[in-house]
Amino acid sequence: MRNRFDQQLETLHQELMAMGAMCQEAIAAAAAALLDREPAMAEIAITREVEIDRQEREIESLCMALLLRQQPVARDLRAVSSALKMIGDMERIGDQAADIAEISRHLGSGCPLPGQIHIRDMAQAAARMVDGSVEAFIKKDLQAAQDVIQYDDVVDELFLRVKEELTELIRRDAAGAGEALDLLMAAKYLERIGDHAVNLAERVAYSITGKVRAQSAPGESAYDLLC
Amino acid sequence: MAEQAILSARDLDFFYGAAQALRHITLDIPAGRVTALIGPSGCGKSTFLRTINRMNDLVPGTRMAGSLTFQGQEIYAPGLDVTALRRRVGMVFQKPNPFPMSIYDNVAYGPRTHGERRRARLDELVETSLRAAAIWEEVRDRLKKSALGLSGGQQQRLCIARALAVEPEVLLMDEATSALDPISTARIEDLIGSLKERYTIVMVTHNMQQALRVSDRTAFFLSGELVEFSPTERLFSMPRDQRTEDYITGRFG
Numbered sequence: 001m002r003n004r005f006d007q008q009l010e011t012l013h014q015e016l017m018a019m020g021a022m023c024q025e026a027i028a029a030a031a032a033a034l035l036d037r038e039p040a041m042a043e044i045a046i047t048r049e050v051e052i053d054r055q056e057r058e059i060e061s062l063c064m065a066l067l068l069r070q071q072p073v074a075r076d077l078r079a080v081s082s083a084l085k086m087i088g089d090m091e092r093i094g095d096q097a098a099d100i101a102e103i104s105r106h107l108g109s110g111c112p113l114p115g116q117i118h119i120r121d122m123a124q125a126a127a128r129m130v131d132g133s134v135e136a137f138i139k140k141d142l143q144a145a146q147d148v149i150q151y152d153d154v155v156d157e158l159f160l161r162v163k164e165e166l167t168e169l170i171r172r173d174a175a176g177a178g179e180a181l182d183l184l185m186a187a188k189y190l191e192r193i194g195d196h197a198v199n200l201a202e203r204v205a206y207s208i209t210g211k212v213r214a215q216s217a218p219g220e221s222a223y224d225l226l227c
Numbered sequence: 228m229a230e231q232a233i234l235s236a237r238d239l240d241f242f243y244g245a246a247q248a249l250r251h252i253t254l255d256i257p258a259g260r261v262t263a264l265i266g267p268s269g270c271g272k273s274t275f276l277r278t279i280n281r282m283n284d285l286v287p288g289t290r291m292a293g294s295l296t297f298q299g300q301e302i303y304a305p306g307l308d309v310t311a312l313r314r315r316v317g318m319v320f321q322k323p324n325p326f327p328m329s330i331y332d333n334v335a336y337g338p339r340t341h342g343e344r345r346r347a348r349l350d351e352l353v354e355t356s357l358r359a360a361a362i363w364e365e366v367r368d369r370l371k372k373s374a375l376g377l378s379g380g381q382q383q384r385l386c387i388a389r390a391l392a393v394e395p396e397v398l399l400m401d402e403a404t405s406a407l408d409p410i411s412t413a414r415i416e417d418l419i420g421s422l423k424e425r426y427t428i429v430m431v432t433h434n435m436q437q438a439l440r441v442s443d444r445t446a447f448f449l450s451g452e453l454v455e456f457s458p459t460e461r462l463f464s465m466p467r468d469q470r471t472e473d474y475i476t477g478r479f480g
Contacts, residue, residue, distance in 0.1 A: 002477040005477070073463040
């Protein structure tokens with residue numbers, strides 16, 4: 001009865017998965033550019049960012065066509081509205097990966113820094129959150145979405161650890177302070193990527209339950225977006 | 228402002244002979260609001276609409292049980308004046324059905340039936356009703372012309388004017404725009420929005436987007452049962468019942 005609609009929703013899922021994969025690649029490439037000093041990786045991250053922007057427009061027009069032609073209601077409407085919000089966060093993730101790649105270009109080709117190990121962990125954790133959110137959306141898995149939201153604590157803790165490591169580095173060798181600050185900015189971008197992934201996961205939860213978490217008051221109970 | 232129920236059904240059953248068309252319907256229709264009744268063909272939504280002004284009385288072998296009240300009065304009370312009920316509860320049908328007479332006489336028909344003979348009063352009722360139905364400007368210069376010369380959309384607005392002329396409290400609309408083009412439909416939907424300030428409107432529609440556009444509350448019927456009755460945005464965004472979800476998203480059946 002609604003084969004065509006289901007096909008279009010399936011296409012939307014595939015395109016979102018593709019966008020999620022682009023984000024992960026961008027994060028991994030940016031981290032490699034930063035930590036392994038590989039300029040080719042910076043190029044990949046920046047190219048991915050352009051592709052991510054294009055993919056955002058592609059998915060947006062797919063959602064617009066779905067809204068216009070199918071006039072979805074209930075969970076279908078929530079899925080499309082969530083997709084529209086999610087691509088905005090993924091677009092920001094792409095930007096931040098590109099920002100990290102830009103930082104890597106400023107860094108000299110000197111020897112690797114001690115703080116780098118936990119920046120790599122941060123990059124892996126952030127990419128994992130993006131992947132987890134998109135997969136939760138496609139599988140309509142509320143628990144997986146909540147796991148992503150929880151996992152942001154890991155990224156936040158890693159960020160604090162990186163900060164301490166870089167502080168210690170500056171204390172020992174003031175000459176490396178400029179580079180340490182660049183790395184701190186990169187770490188902050190990764191921390192922000194984690195926050196965007198939390199937004200993704202919250203949208204997934206909304207598409208499943210119809211409820212969104214109150215942003216201003218963490219202890220507050222969830223509220224309905226409509227009515 | 229608290230919503231006051233103008234119509235209340237309690238455990239309402241309705242039968243056509245042996246066939247049960249409504250099963251234990253319990254709902255309160257708020258005054259001054261638009262309530263949409265949706266559901267697949269044969270679900271009981273039109274039967275429910277027609278119990279409200281006892282249009283089903285015309286079908287032989289019908290029987291009801293339970294309670295259905297209008298302003299606290301039992302609609303199916305023995306000895307109830309059905310003509311008086313239908314003056315207070317007007318109805319507009321799927322197909323425009325103007326009488327083969329002038330535009331003026333169509334609108335004046337109801338008030339005349341109810342005994343109004345004063346020419347000035349009739350003139351006033353005709354004009355206010357045609358204005359309320361958003362058709363006055365189009366017909367003011369041809370009131371004595373046959374109503375059958377109007378377009379379908381104009382005829383339907385004329386029928387709404389005719390229903391309003393007896394100053395009802397409730398207006399029942401049974402798929403009142405399903406035979407109209409999109410522009411006429413939009414006009415009538417606008418009209419419904421302006422009428423609800425003064426009337427309670429209960430409408431049956433197969434067009435879910437129309438229910439979304441114009442109604443405050445939506446009732447979903449299935450197999451003679453009321454599955455869900457919620458504020459319209461709630462019903463179409465987060466239905467409580469899986470059967471509602473399946474129906475409105477087209478997964479039903």
